[in-house]
Amino acid sequence: MVELGQIADFVQQVAQTIAAVLEIEVQVIDRHLRLIAGTGIYFTKINEVFDATSACHYVMQKGQPIIIEQARKHEICMKCVYRTTCIDLAEICYPILIEGICVGVLAFIAEKKEQQQTLIAKKDNLFIFIEKISAMLAYALHSNELNQQVSLLINSQQTIMNSIQEGLVSIDSHENITFVNRSAASLIGVSQEALTSKSISDVFQSPEDILRCLKMLKTVEMEFFTVATLGAGHYFGTVTPIISYDGNNSLVICFKSIEAMPNLVRNYLGKEQKITMVDILGKSQAIENAKGRAFQVASSDSSVLITGESGTGKEMFARAIHYASSRASRPLISINCGAIPEGLLESELFGYEEGAFTGAKKGGKPGQFELANNGTLFLDEIGDMPLHLQVKLLRALEDRHIQRVGGTKPVFINVRIIAATNKDLERLLLSAEFREDLYYRLNVIPLHIAPLRERPEDIESYAIHFTDKYNTLLKKSIGYPTKEVLDRLYSYSWPGNVRELENMVEYAINMERGAQISVSSLPERILAEHKRINYCVKDLERKIISDAIATHANNGNAINNTCTSLGISRSTLYRKLKEYKLNIK
Numbered sequence: 200m201v202e203l204g205q206i207a208d209f210v211q212q213v214a215q216t217i218a219a220v221l222e223i224e225v226q227v228i229d230r231h232l233r234l235i236a237g238t239g240i241y242f243t244k245i246n247e248v249f250d251a252t253s254a255c256h257y258v259m260q261k262g263q264p265i266i267i268e269q270a271r272k273h274e275i276c277m278k279c280v281y282r283t284t285c286i287d288l289a290e291i292c293y294p295i296l297i298e299g300i301c302v303g304v305l306a307f308i309a310e311k312k313e314q315q316q317t318l319i320a321k322k323d324n325l326f327i328f329i330e331k332i333s334a335m336l337a338y339a340l341h342s343n344e345l346n347q348q349v350s351l352l353i354n355s356q357q358t359i360m361n362s363i364q365e366g367l368v369s370i371d372s373h374e375n376i377t378f379v380n381r382s383a384a385s386l387i388g389v390s391q392e393a394l395t396s397k398s399i400s401d402v403f404q405s406p407e408d409i410l411r412c413l414k415m416l417k418t419v420e421m422e423f424f425t426v427a428t429l430g431a432g433h434y435f436g437t438v439t440p441i442i443s444y445d446g447n448n449s450l451v452i453c454f455k456s457i458e459a460m461p462n463l464v465r466n467y468l469g470k471e472q473k474i475t476m477v478d479i480l481g482k483s484q485a486i487e488n489a490k491g492r493a494f495q496v497a498s499s500d501s502s503v504l505i506t507g508e509s510g511t512g513k514e515m516f517a518r519a520i521h522y523a524s525s526r527a528s529r530p531l532i533s534i535n536c537g538a539i540p541e542g543l544l545e546s547e548l549f550g551y552e553e554g555a556f557t558g559a560k561k562g563g564k565p566g567q568f569e570l571a572n573n574g575t576l577f578l579d580e581i582g583d584m585p586l587h588l589q590v591k592l593l594r595a596l597e598d599r600h601i602q603r604v605g606g607t608k609p610v611f612i613n614v615r616i617i618a619a620t621n622k623d624l625e626r627l628l629l630s631a632e633f634r635e636d637l638y639y640r641l642n643v644i645p646l647h648i649a650p651l652r653e654r655p656e657d658i659e660s661y662a663i664h665f666t667d668k669y670n671t672l673l674k675k676s677i678g679y680p681t682k683e684v685l686d687r688l689y690s691y692s693w694p695g696n697v698r699e700l701e702n703m704v705e706y707a708i709n710m711e712r713g714a715q716i717s718v719s720s721l722p723e724r725i726l727a728e729h730k731r732i733n734y735c736v737k738d739l740e741r742k743i744i745s746d747a748i749a750t751h752a753n754n755g756n757a758i759n760n761t762c763t764s765l766g767i768s769r770s771t772l773y774r775k776l777k778e779y780k781l782n783i784k
Contacts, residue, residue: 201297201302201340201341201343201344202229202230202302203227203229203230203235203295203302203303203336203340204229204233204235205340205343205344205347206336206339206340206343207235207236209339210227210235210236210336211235211236211237211245213236213332213335213336214226214227214236214237214238215238217307217332218238218239221307221317221325222314222317223307223308223309223314223317223318224237224238224239224240224241224307224308224309224310224314225237225238225241225305225306225307225308226238226241226255226305226306226308227295227303227304227305227306227336228249228255228259228303228304228306229302229303230259230301230302230303231248232248232249232250232251232253232255232256232259233246233247233248233249234246234247234248234249235303239308239310240286240310241308250279250280250281252278252279252280252281253279253280253281254267254273254275254276254279254290254292254306255292255304255306257275257292258292258293258294258301258304259294259301259303259304261294262294262296262299262301263294264291264292264293264294264326264329264330265291265292266289266290266291266322266326267287267289267290267291267292268289268315268318268319268322269288269289270285270287270288270289270290271285286310287308287309287310288309288310288311288312288314288315289308289309289314289315289318289319290306290307290308290309290318291306291307291318291322291325291326291329292304292305292306293305293306293326293329293330293332293333294333295333295336295337295340296333296337297337297340297341302337302340303336305329305332305333305336307325307329357378357380360378360380361380361381361382363380363382364382364455365382365436365453365454365455366380366382366383366384366385366386366387366434366436366452366453366454366455367379367380367382367383367451367452367453368380368383368394368402368451368452368454369441369449369450369451369452370399370409370410370449370450370451370452371447371449372413372443372447372448372449374398374399374400374406374410375396375397375398375399376394376395376396376397376398376399376402377395377396377449378395379391379394379395383454386432386434386454386455386456387402387425387429387432388429388430388432389402389429400426401426402425402426402429403423403424403425403426404423404424404425404426404431405424408421409421409423409438409450409452410450412438412439412440412450413440413448413450415440416440416442416448417440418437418438418439418440419437419438420435420436420437421435421436421437421438422434422435422457422564423435423436423452423454432456433456433457433565434454434455434456434457435454435455435457436452436453436454436455437452437453437454438450438451438452439451439452439453457565457569473518473522474515474518474519474522475519475522475523476490476493476494476519476523478515478519479512479515479516479519480657480660480661480664481654481657481660481661482656482657482660483649483654483656483657484654485649485653485654486649486654486657489516489646489647489648489649490519492646493516493519493520493523493646494519494523496520496644496646497519497520497521497523497524498523498524498525499524499644500615501615501643501644502596502615502616502617502618502640502641502642502643502644503517503520503616503617503618503643503644503645503646504581504618504619504620504624504641504642504643504644504645504646505517505617505618505619505620505646505647505648506619506620506621506624506645506646506647506648507619507621507647507648507649507650508621508648508650508696509621509695509696509698510651510695510696510697510698510699511648511649511650511651511696511697512648512696512697513579513619513621513648514533514577514579514619516646516648517533517575517577517579517617517619518531518577520575520617521574521575521577521615521617524575524615526573526574526575526615529573529574529575530570530571530572530573530574530575531571531574531575531577532567532570532571532574532575532576532577533577533579534547534548534567534576534577534578534579535579535580536578536579536580536581536582536583536584537579537580537582537583538580541585541588544584544585544588545588545591545604546564546566546604547566547567548566548567548568548588548592549566549568549591549595549601549602549603549604550563550564550565550566550568550569550601550603550604550606550610551563551564551566551603551604551605551606552603552604552605552606553605554605555603555604555605555606556604556605563603563605563606565603566601566603568595568601568610568612568614569601569610569612571612571614572612572613572614573613573614574614574615575614575615575616575617576614576615576616576617577617577618577619578616578617578618578619579618579619580619580620580621581618581619581620581641582620582621582622582624582627582633583620583622586632586633586634589633589634589637590634592637593634593636593637593640595612596616596640597640599611599612599613600612616641618641624638624642625638650693650696651693651696651697651700652692652693655689658685658688658689658700659680659685661697661700661701662679662680662685662688662700662704662716663679665700665701665704665705666678666679666680666704666708666716669704669705669708670708673705673708673709675708677707677708677711677714677715677716678714678715678716679715679716680707680715680716681715681716681717681718683717683718684716684717684718684721687718687721687725687726688700688703688725691725703721703722703725704716706720706722707720707721707722740775741781743765744761744765744772744775744776744781745781747761747764747765748761748781748783750764751764752783757783758772758783761783
């Protein structure tokens with residue numbers, strides 16, 4: 200509820216002006232019957248509360264004006280507690296209304312005969328005048344309330360904008376900064392007060408690119424650079440035009456430091472990518488040893504070189520090492536050195552400056568080293584890196600700084616390197632396809648992941664895990680592989696390692712028509728290899744039996760001697776003779 204007391208000083212000034220001009224006393228009470236303004240004797244009574252029997256209370260209740268020409272004789276005065284002591288001779292009381300609600304009363308008071316005569320003689324004009332003054336006070340009070348609401352809203356909005364982690368900068372149609380939140384001031388390194396009212400060109404490089412959004416009238420993502428005097432900070436964000444009814448459109452820039460972008464991406468996607476040592480499956484001694492060594496070196500900042508055949512899970516180990524390290528809250532950036540064309544790999548790793556080559560992005564671009572700063576850079580397939588880049592990589596690791604393509608300034612970095620390869624780097628050293636100095640710089644802590652064929656005891660746990668995974672993804676409920684299927688899997692050579700096993704399980708889940716993964720749903724290559732192995736085993740067994748028969752053929756008891764040498768019973772020997780169509784004399 201609005202209160203007249205909110206504009207008490209203004210009301211007092213109005214009362215004093217009226218009293219000086221009309222030579223009549225004025226009093227104003229609020230809805231609590233408290234005197235908030237007055238002249239003459241009433242000036243000394245400000246903040247006193249009127250009795251509920253007073254004329255002002257009557258006007259407050261009725262919401263209608265009254266004119267009392269003869270005080271103490273008017274019917275309203277007859278009930279007033281002040282009747283015997285009242286010095287008023289006449290008065291006009293008028294309600295102050297806001298949206299039909301009475302919030303106060305304005306009264307013109309005659310305390311002298313001359314004032315009484317003037318009030319009675321000019322009551323019609325005074326009535327119109329007091330009506331206007333009452334409306335003016337109501338408007339002033341209402342405007343004050345609206346101003347307070349607007350001020351509260353602005354303060355609330357500024358509080359909200361100051362609590363946002365992204366930097367916010369608003370720019371008016373005259374290219375001047377009108378608002379800067381705390382995050383923007385912190386990112387730029389200048390106080391909010393110092394930035395406000397500056398021209399955009401005093402703060403940001405290439406202001407024409409930012410202002411172009413006013414003409415486009417659409418939100419645009421872009422990189423930002425502060426001017427050199429402010430440290431040439433590098434940021435990324437959006438520019439959004441604010442359309443005004445009067446044509447004086449403005450802009451809002453929302454941005455973050457480019458160094459924070461990897462964290463944002465990781466926070467958005469990292470829930471599925473975060474790998475711990477527990478997530479690495481396998482119960483074989485080879486895997487347990489690898490996990491133990493990886494966990495032991497995770498707390499170090501030394502370089503790790505992970506070797507192993509394709510599909511053994513080298514990247515999983517790299518991620519597990521990162522998330523077990525003190526850098527876990529910082530970026531983990533992966534780059535496949537063999538998947539990026541040689542001409543692009545350098546700029547991808549080290550970034551580039553504006554104009555470094557045809558098609559270079561305006562403002563340049565940070566490389567993977569910069570994005571991984573204070574975190575970990577995983578260089579997969581390091582054996583495929585060209586020799587000339589191996590030199591630049593070695594220099595970056597030794598000097599702890601890089602230089603963008605086309606740049607002249609060093610960019611200092613704090614990055615842990617984890618590299619991986621499925622190639623024999625020592626053989627590449629002999630053929631001069633890999634630099635020896637880089638090899639020893641990367642191979643500080645070697646970590647080898649054994650192929651799946653050397654640890655068949657892990658096959659079942661992988662098969663169970665992938666069965667659960669693809670049942671969920673494919674919305675099926677196929678049971679785990681049968682014992683016959685596992686026997687086939689144990690005998691398979693797994694050239695593609697764990698990755699091939701995962702693909703096999705996905706294939707089987709799709710093809711299986713029964714309750715659990717059976718031999719009939721296995722890929723042909725696994726079945727074919729099993730047949731070849733069986734054929735080789737039987738062929739070898741036939742030859743061994745045949746040689747034993749030939750050895751003991753001239754002895755007196757050939758059958759018994761053959762069984763003894765082979766370590767089998769007579770019934771087994773007869774069954775094998777029939778199976779392989781052999782004869783014994």
